[in-house]
Amino acid sequence: xxxxxxxxxxxxxxxxxxxxxxxxxxxxxxxxxxxxxxxxxxxxxxxxxxxxxxxxxxxxxxxxxxxxxxxxxxxxxxxxxxxxxxxxxxxxxxxxxxxxxxxxxxxxxxxxxxxxxxxxxxxxxxxxxxxx
Numbered sequence: 574x575x576x577x578x579x580x581x582x583x584x585x586x587x588x589x590x591x592x593x594x595x596x597x598x599x600x601x602x603x604x605x606x607x608x609x610x611x612x613x614x615x616x617x618x619x620x621x622x623x624x625x626x627x628x629x630x631x632x633x634x635x636x637x638x639x640x641x642x643x644x645x646x647x648x649x650x651x652x653x654x655x656x657x658x659x660x661x662x663x664x665x666x667x668x669x670x671x672x673x674x675x676x677x678x679x680x681x682x683x684x685x686x687x688x689x690x691x692x693x694x695x696x697x698x699x700x701x702x703x704x705x
Contacts, residue, residue: 588629601626604696606633609680615646617684620662622698623676630671630699635662638691643685652672654658660693 603623610617638658644684645653651662668677696703 589607601701602630602698604637604698604703604705606637606692606696606705608690608692611690614685615645616685617680618683619680620680621676622669622671622703624673625704627673629673629675632669632699633664633671633677634699635703636697636700637658637695639693640691641685641687641689643690646682646684648679648681650677653681683695 589590602625605621605623606618607620608616608618609651622633622635637660639660642658645655645660648662650668651665653660653662655661662679664677668679671677694705696705
């Protein structure tokens with residue numbers, strides 16, 4: 574290719590390089606949700622939060638949504654607030670610290686209005702996504 578104002582060749586512009594796709598950070602926690610008993614319009618469940626990170630978690634709040642209109646009737650090892658399907662569970666004073674590779678667990682009695690009682694599929698711990 575020749576320069577417009579000279580007879581000297583010019584280099585062609587290099588092709589654009591693709592930017593690497595952004596990666597999501599690995600979850601630093603996992604959640605296990607398990608129904609341990611059921612009866613007509615009710616159930617009992619346990620939830621275990623495991624710290625997969627390198628540092629301790631000091632105080633935790635777990636958020637999730639029930640997919641089938643379930644409601645918490647009674648909860649132990651924490652306190653909860655529920656608005657429609659959205660649930661927030663906060664640690665008790667005595668189980669607020671979760672060391673690396675450690676876990677905290679809470680349980681509850683729930684009500685289900687209808688046949689389905691699907692488990693929540695997305696959890697957040699202190700506002701960040703948490704694997705399940």
